[in-house]
Amino acid sequence: MVVHHSKAKQLLTVLLAATLFIATSTQPVSLSNCQETCGSVTIPFPFGTTKGCSLDSTFLISCNQTSSNPSPFLLQTNITILNISLNGELRVEWPVASDCYAERNKRLNQTFQELNLTTPFHISSSRNKLTAVSCDTLGILGGFDSEGRNYTAACLALCNGLDDVANGSCSGAGCCETSIPRGFSSVTYVSQTVFNHTGVVDFNPCGYAFLVEDGGYHFSSTDLIKLEKMEYPVVLAWAVGNQTCLEAKKEVSNSSYACKAENSECYDSPEGPGYFCNCSYGFRGNPYLIHGCLGNKYF
Ligand SMILES: *[C@@H]1O[C@H](CO)[C@@H](O)[C@H](O)[C@H]1NC(C)=O
Ligand SMILES: *[C@@H]1O[C@H](CO)[C@@H](O)[C@H](O)[C@H]1NC(C)=O
Ligand SMILES: *[C@@H]1O[C@H](CO)[C@@H](O)[C@H](O)[C@H]1NC(C)=O
Ligand SMILES: *[C@@H]1O[C@H](CO)[C@@H](O)[C@H](O)[C@H]1NC(C)=O
Ligand SMILES: *[C@@H]1O[C@H](CO)[C@@H](O)[C@H](O)[C@H]1NC(C)=O
Ligand SMILES: *[C@@H]1O[C@H](CO)[C@@H](O)[C@H](O)[C@H]1NC(C)=O
Ligand SMILES: *[C@@H]1O[C@H](CO)[C@@H](O)[C@H](O)[C@H]1NC(C)=O
Ligand SMILES: *[C@@H]1O[C@H](CO)[C@@H](O)[C@H](O)[C@H]1NC(C)=O
Ligand SMILES: *[C@@H]1O[C@H](CO)[C@@H](O)[C@H](O)[C@H]1NC(C)=O
Ligand SMILES: *[C@@H]1O[C@H](CO)[C@@H](O)[C@H](O)[C@H]1NC(C)=O
Numbered sequence: 001m002v003v004h005h006s007k008a009k010q011l012l013t014v015l016l017a018a019t020l021f022i023a024t025s026t027q028p029v030s031l032s033n034c035q036e037t038c039g040s041v042t043i044p045f046p047f048g049t050t051k052g053c054s055l056d057s058t059f060l061i062s063c064n065q066t067s068s069n070p071s072p073f074l075l076q077t078n079i080t081i082l083n084i085s086l087n088g089e090l091r092v093e094w095p096v097a098s099d100c101y102a103e104r105n106k107r108l109n110q111t112f113q114e115l116n117l118t119t120p121f122h123i124s125s126s127r128n129k130l131t132a133v134s135c136d137t138l139g140i141l142g143g144f145d146s147e148g149r150n151y152t153a154a155c156l157a158l159c160n161g162l163d164d165v166a167n168g169s170c171s172g173a174g175c176c177e178t179s180i181p182r183g184f185s186s187v188t189y190v191s192q193t194v195f196n197h198t199g200v201v202d203f204n205p206c207g208y209a210f211l212v213e214d215g216g217y218h219f220s221s222t223d224l225i226k227l228e229k230m231e232y233p234v235v236l237a238w239a240v241g242n243q244t245c246l247e248a249k250k251e252v253s254n255s256s257y258a259c260k261a262e263n264s265e266c267y268d269s270p271e272g273p274g275y276f277c278n279c280s281y282g283f284r285g286n287p288y289l290i291h292g293c294l295g296n297k298y299f
Helices: 002-026 245-250
Strands: 061-063 072-074 081-085 089-095 097-103 106-110 113-116 121-123 128-133 136-145 150-158 175-178 184-192 206-213 231-238 264-268 275-279 283-285 293-295
Touching: 072 081, 089 113, 089 206, 128 136, 128 150, 150 175, 184 206, 245 264, 275 283
Parallel strands: 097 184, 136 206, 206 231
Antiparallel strands: 061 072, 081 089, 089 231, 097 106, 097 206, 113 184, 121 184, 121 231, 128 175, 128 206, 136 150, 136 184, 264 275, 283 293
């Protein structure tokens, strides 16, 4: 009896392992014979690291294999990719802009930051905030959408002393944040002093401004002393082509329609032209691949 019991247990373990193996081995991520990861980042189709592995040249990603810790970049830029999500989002990281004073009225240096994106990327307006940290700064962000129209966003951070601010609170005292307009493909941001750091330079020599994923920054009073050379995650929206779902489905040759999997659905991009695909309710996987969406029983 005891022997049988353990045999049954063994068999069950083997069966479970086999099921798990099937589930993972049949879940497609990339086209066959294509690189599925770069370092710790998964590269799902329509993205790819070589021609023929991506949907088109705009979805090509470079992977620095020479480094001991390989990491992916947006093609021909030094924009590091943190991860790629199939629901039309991609996370990168970008540095803070700073404005530093040696003493009242005496500026040491001021840096601005520029983030230039190309098709098919936009800076997600719903997932990021312009944030400024200082006792005396106006965080200003200006940018262009893919049609060349320009917009700005700004917020003001002030305080008289470290007692004025509260950790975790970013509503104007030492820290401010604001939403950004929809559809930016390139932005420039800067931290600009208002009162030349008069009266605050001892505990707050610099002002900082940065773009950060909503919820990706928690203010601490210690950041008023130093936030130099930090980088924060920024969420980019990506989409396929420049048509709506309706237009793409209507194409005479439907072969360009990117939602290849049965049981997939099409969504218009919320940030600009184009669309993205999703597996239908009850299915998971990669909707851009033929047979890419599998029923939940496989998971
Ligand atoms: C790749 O990584 C190596 C080592 O970290 C570095 O020297 C090189 O500049 C990187 N190349 C690119 C294109 O980023
Ligand atoms: C990217 O490269 C440009 C020029 O090569 C440089 O000015 C900029 O500081 C770099 N940005 C980052 C985030 O490394
Ligand atoms: C991307 O990174 C974030 C934060 O590190 C993590 O929560 C999320 O699960 C990651 N998503 C994917 C698809 O890897
Ligand atoms: C500004 O100057 C200070 C003091 O020399 C230095 O520590 C800091 O790194 C500089 N900041 C930038 C962004 O160059
Ligand atoms: C960003 O685009 C602007 C305008 O096209 C250009 O002047 C600037 O050099 C670009 N910056 C970077 C870092 O590529
Ligand atoms: C922004 O757009 C306005 C009106 O279209 C134009 O007058 C202005 O020069 C633009 N600003 C920049 C920085 O291109
Ligand atoms: C905020 O937290 C830091 C430690 O993370 C602490 O040193 C600092 O005193 C706190 N500031 C306030 C205003 O509570
Ligand atoms: C800030 O400093 C500049 C030059 O150092 C000066 O022209 C300006 O009046 C000062 N502004 C304030 C508000 O003190
Ligand atoms: C849409 O994209 C196609 C292919 O990339 C291009 O030929 C066409 O000019 C674009 N149309 C518009 C309105 O941007
Ligand atoms: C995509 O499908 C998944 C699973 O059904 C769902 O959780 C997710 O909200 C969908 N995304 C969008 C943008 O509809």
